[in-house]
Every structure is written in structure tokens, then in C-alpha cells.
Amino acid sequence: xxxxxxxxxxxxxxxxxxxxxxxxxxxxxxxxxxxxxxxxxxxxxxxxxxxxxxxxxxxxxxxxxxxxxxxxxxxxxxxxxxxxxxxxxxxxxxxxxxxxxxxxxxxxxxxxxxxxxxxxxxxxxxxxxxxxxxxxxxxxxxxxxxxxxxxxxxxxxxxxxxxxxxxxxxxxxxxxxxxxxxxxxxxxxxxxxxxxxxxxxxxxxxxxxxxxxxxxxxxxxxxxxxxxxxxxxxxxxxxxxxxxxxxxxxxxxxxxxxxxx
Ligand code: SF4
Numbered sequence: 001x002x003x004x005x006x007x008x009x010x011x012x013x014x015x016x017x018x019x020x021x022x023x024x025x026x027x028x029x030x031x032x033x034x035x036x037x038x039x040x041x042x043x044x045x046x047x048x049x050x051x052x053x054x055x056x057x058x059x060x061x062x063x064x065x066x067x068x069x070x071x072x073x074x075x076x077x078x079x080x081x082x083x084x085x086x087x088x089x090x091x092x093x094x095x096x097x098x099x100x101x102x103x104x105x106x107x108x109x110x111x112x113x114x115x116x117x118x119x120x121x122x123x124x125x126x127x128x129x130x131x132x133x134x135x136x137x138x139x140x141x142x143x144x145x146x147x148x149x150x151x152x153x154x155x156x157x158x159x160x161x162x163x164x165x166x167x168x169x170x171x172x173x174x175x176x177x178x179x180x181x182x183x184x185x186x187x188x189x190x191x192x193x194x195x196x197x198x199x200x201x202x203x204x205x206x207x208x209x210x211x212x213x214x215x216x217x218x219x220x221x222x223x224x225x226x227x228x229x230x231x232x233x234x235x236x237x238x239x240x241x242x243x244x245x246x247x248x249x250x251x252x253x254x255x256x257x258x259x260x261x
Contacts, residue, residue: 003105005074006040006066006097010081016121016142018090021081023074025106026066028098029127030160032148033234034187036222039065040097049228071105075112082118091119091141100128100136100169107132110139123183126169127162137173143180144214145170149191150203158190158234167203174209181212181261186246188218188238197249201256213253214261217241 004026009015012022027043028035035041039048047062069077078092085091092113099106099122106122113120120139125146147170149155155163174180182204186192191200204210219240226233250260 001071001105001108002068003071003074003102003109004043004045004066005069008077011084012093015093015095015123016091016144017119018088019081019084020090020093020121021078021085022093022095022123023078023109025094025096025099025102027101028096028125029101029162030098030125032159032185033190034185034218036219037097038222038225038229038231043101046229048225071108071112074109075116078109078113078118079116082116085118089119091121093121093123093144095123098125098128100124100126100130100133103128103132103136107136107139110136114139126166127160128165128169130165130169130172133169133172134176137176137178140178143173143178144183145173145180147182147184147200147203148187149196150199151196154190154196170210171207174207177209179212180210181214182210183214183216185216186218186241186249188241192241192249197252201253204258205256211257211259212261213258215246215249215253217243217246 005023006026007024009022012020015022024040026040028041031041039046045064045066048065049060050063051058052061094106110120119141121142121144122140123144148159152163184200223233253260
């Protein structure tokens with residue numbers, strides 16, 4: 001069973017509990033304007049320009065992004081970090097891209113990791129067919145589930161198609177009893193106003209099993225990749241946010257009874 005990935009990041013500390021190995025799967029049907037990993041969006045291989053220096057002069061080189069790997073080989077790679085997982089309460093996080101777009105590969109990796117007693121986490125925006133979702137849930141300890149807006153029109157304009165699917169899958173996972181941390185990327189001008197926050201809150205309140213929320217400040221990391229991929233960076237000169245900028249929003253979710261991580 002083969003899948004397409006584009007990176008493996010070891011010793012990650014922001015992708016779930018403890019020290020984690022994060023695997024980035026290729027392919028995403030969305031095109032969030034602020035996406036940090038635009039090279040992930042195409043399921044196939046892409047080439048990204050990289051500036052190299054030779055004898056004090058710069059030149060561009062095209063670097064291929066993405067490669068095929070078998071689930072068995074990937075599990076072997078992940079298991080090399082077992083000692084760190086054990087000591088820190090960490091594990092593996094499958095991110096992307098959208099990991100649910102390669103459901104059979106993901107499932108094979110999850111099963112392999114669980115057979116080795118590795119804590120498993122999926123970082124998803126939920127826009128995928130949902131095929132195998134029930135079985136994927138059985139082998140997943142934690143979902144980091146992106147909720148970017150509760151407004152279908154804004155979703156369509158700045159993210160893509162699939163708002164209803166994202167909501168349906170979130171509901172299915174939450175009602176099934178899987179642990180879910182709702183991750184909200186806070187994007188200036190898109191979802192940082194009080195109306196947008198109230199809308200997201202109202203959406204989450206329709207799913208009472210959801211209790212944990214994490215807010216992620218927008219930052220411009222990755223904006224240079226757009227140039228290197230010949231893609232348009234639609235966020236212009238919007239400045240990065242700092243953790244402190246989110247205090248008010250964090251308080252709103254806390255007051256509504258959510259654990260804000
Ligand atoms: S869902 Fe994630 S990977 Fe897909 S475009 Fe949005 S930010 Fe990028």
C-alpha cells in the first residue's frame with residue numbers, strides 16, 4: 001500500500017500532545033488563502049524553486065516536492081522515534097495537505113502505528129469523501145479539526161467547496177466519542193471579528209461533545225513559497241498576529257465553557 005507524502009517532521013511540539021513525528025501527506029481539495037503548505041495542495045509531485053549559491057552568486061534550482069512511500073516503510077520510520085513518544089506522551093500526527101484524501105493509505109499507517117502502541121493523531125479540515133471514516137476513527141486517538149469559519153459563503157470564497165462535508169464529518173467524529181481539539185486559525189479580516197467568532201461558537205454549540213478549542217494566530221510563514229511555486233499569495237501584506245492578539249477571543253471561548261488549549 002503506497003501513499004504520497006512530502007515531508008516528515010520529527011520532534012514536533014505543536015501537533016498534539018508530547019513530542020511528535022508529523023507526516024505531511026500530499027493532496028488537498030481546498031485552497032485557503034493563508035495556507036502555509038501550498039506545495040501540499042496538488043496530489044501529484046510539484047517543483048518548487050530554491051535559491052542556491054555558487055561562488056557567491058545565486059541561481060534557482062527546481063526541487064521536486066513529494067514522494068511515494070509504502071505504509072510499512074512509513075510506520076518503520078515513525079517507530080524510530082518511539083523512545084521520544086514514550087518519554088513525552090507523544091506519538092504520530094498525520095497532517096498535510098488533507099490526510100483523509102488518501103484514506104486507505106492513512107488507514108494502513110494508523111493500523112501499523114496502533115499495532116506498535118503509538119499514539120495517533122490526524123490534523124484535518126474534514127473535506128474528503130468520508131469513505132473509511134468510521135474505520136479511521138477506530139485507530140485514531142485524537143483529531144485536530146480545523147474550523148475556519150461557520151459562514152458557507154466565506155468558506156466558498158476563501159477556502160473552497162465542501163463546507164457542509166466539513167461540518168458533517170466533524171459531527172460524525174465528535175458524536176462517535178473520539179477526542180477532538182477544534183483548531184481555529186485566526187485570520188485578520190476573515191474570522192477575527194466578533195460576528196465571525198459568534199458564528200463559529202454557535203456552530204460548535206450544535207455539537208455538544210466538542211469541549212476543546214485551540215486558536216492559532218495567522219502568520220506569514222510560507223508566503224515566500226507561493227512565489228517559488230508560481231502561485232498567487234492572496235493575503236497581500238496582512239501582518240502576522242501575536243499570541244497576545246488572541247486573548248479576547250480566547251476569553252470568549254472560555255466564557256462559553258470551552259477548554260482553550
Ligand atoms: S485545508 Fe490545510 S492544507 Fe488544505 S489548503 Fe487549507 S490550510 Fe492548506
